[in-house]
Amino acid sequence: MTKAHPALDAFAFGRFDLRNRFVVAPMTRISARADGTPTPRMAEYYREFAVGGFGLIITEGIYPDARHSQGYLNQPGLVTDEHVAGWRTVVDAVHDAGAPIIAQLMHAGALSQGNSYGVETIAPSAVAPIGKPLPEYGDVPGGWPTPREMTAADFDEVVDGFVAAALNARSAGFDGVEIHAANGYLLDQFITDYTNTRTDSYGGTVENRIRLTARIVAAIQDTLGGFPVGVRLSQTKVNDFVYRWPGAEADAKVIFGALAHADYLHVASEGRDFIETARFPSGQTITAVAAEVAGRPIIANGGMHDLAQAADVLNGKHADLLSVARGALANPDLPHRVAAGVAQTVFDHAMLMPMANLECADLWRRGTAQ
Numbered sequence: 001m002t003k004a005h006p007a008l009d010a011f012a013f014g015r016f017d018l019r020n021r022f023v024v025a026p027m028t029r030i031s032a033r034a035d036g037t038p039t040p041r042m043a044e045y046y047r048e049f050a051v052g053g054f055g056l057i058i059t060e061g062i063y064p065d066a067r068h069s070q071g072y073l074n075q076p077g078l079v080t081d082e083h084v085a086g087w088r089t090v091v092d093a094v095h096d097a098g099a100p101i102i103a104q105l106m107h108a109g110a111l112s113q114g115n116s117y118g119v120e121t122i123a124p125s126a127v128a129p130i131g132k133p134l135p136e137y138g139d140v141p142g143g144w145p146t147p148r149e150m151t152a153a154d155f156d157e158v159v160d161g162f163v164a165a166a167l168n169a170r171s172a173g174f175d176g177v178e179i180h181a182a183n184g185y186l187l188d189q190f191i192t193d194y195t196n197t198r199t200d201s202y203g204g205t206v207e208n209r210i211r212l213t214a215r216i217v218a219a220i221q222d223t224l225g226g227f228p229v230g231v232r233l234s235q236t237k238v239n240d241f242v243y244r245w246p247g248a249e250a251d252a253k254v255i256f257g258a259l260a261h262a263d264y265l266h267v268a269s270e271g272r273d274f275i276e277t278a279r280f281p282s283g284q285t286i287t288a289v290a291a292e293v294a295g296r297p298i299i300a301n302g303g304m305h306d307l308a309q310a311a312d313v314l315n316g317k318h319a320d321l322l323s324v325a326r327g328a329l330a331n332p333d334l335p336h337r338v339a340a341g342v343a344q345t346v347f348d349h350a351m352l353m354p355m356a357n358l359e360c361a362d363l364w365r366r367g368t369a370q
């Protein structure tokens with residue numbers, strides 16, 4: 001008899017009582033209406049993961065304010081009453097199918113590829129991003145512009161935006177919010193040495209670089225009481241797969257220590273598998289350091305559809321939960337497949353081309369079904 005996979009074990013933390021350890025990782029699908037309102041098709045999309053057995057769903061990155069935060073055209077927002085009503089339909093569909101759902105709140109900063117509010121990009125410092133925009137998320141002719149350095153007023157706009165969006169998330173019925181401080185977007189631009197050259201209390205030391213993220217978590221908690229707030233972090237970025245925190249484990253201890261007031265920490269491996277990005281020179285994994293320093297539940301990410309790797313991460317106590325992105329797109333019923341011993345469909349990037357939206361994925365699906 002084969003032994004059940006450890007990811008199928010239940011896991012409880014705070015107000016969550018998860019049926020298993022499989023989490024749908026946040027995935028931007030640029031499928032909202034032009035004004036950022038989620039659609040009924042998005043409700044179906046998210047519901048499919050809940051029906052497929054996932055223990056928890058984290059949404060795509062949602063923009064929190066109607067100024068500088070939007071990263072992509074057709075990205076959903078959590079700003080207006082229409083946004084809240086659209087998300088309520090999504091949340092209800094997921095809850096009906098038995099899974100909790102967390103809203104990921106994302107400020108794109110310098111990496112915006114489209115902003116319907118027609119403003120310039122802002123960032124910790126006026127440093128042009130490296131790398132190239134992603135055409136399947138909307139082209140940026142000439143590449144990303146050099147952002148404007150954030151002023152004190154911008155800091156208030158950003159913090160207030162995250163708090164207002166968290167209030168809207170709670171109104172829409174979400175079970176919590178996740179602050180996106182990973183993958184090269186605004187909050188990660190603060191953490192990263194080459195995009196943050198500030199000399200005030202938000203630049204320089206690692207303590208200063210993580211200050212804005214920690215401040216946002218605290219501001220949400222002050223306003224929303226016990227509403228769950230997680231944080232997503234990463235060393236790699238959508239525009240830089242090789243970046244590592246310069247101080248390695250020492251930096252990690254400062255970063256995770258500053259976020260010990262969050263309800264969970266989620267460590268992403270953008271563009272790479274966990275196994276390639278997670279080990280520090282000391283041999284410790286980034287997620288184990290996070291657990292030790294913050295004492296919070298930890299979500300590991302990066303190639304977790306590889307069941308051997310997933311079992312190693314859980315059995316080795318490197319994390320409590322596993323988030324799956326590409327593997328979930330290919331297998332919205334991944335937990336059911338694992339339980340039944342059914343082989344997985346291999347992810348095909350063609351489903352995100354020419355645009356990474358649900359319409360192109362639907363066309364691709366029909367094509368491959370013929």
Ligand SMILES: Cc1cc2nc3c(=O)[nH]c(=O)nc-3n(C[C@H](O)[C@H](O)[C@H](O)COP(=O)(O)O)c2cc1C
Nearest residue numbers: 025026027028060061268269302303304324325326
């Ligand atoms: C289509 C797509 C969209 C993504 N959008 C987001 C996003 O909105 N927020 C985020 O934190 N990560 C995003 N990611 C990164 C994934 O959450 C994940 O970290 C990465 O794909 C590695 O995990 P995997 O090996 O399971 O695919 C996206 C990934 C994909 C494939």
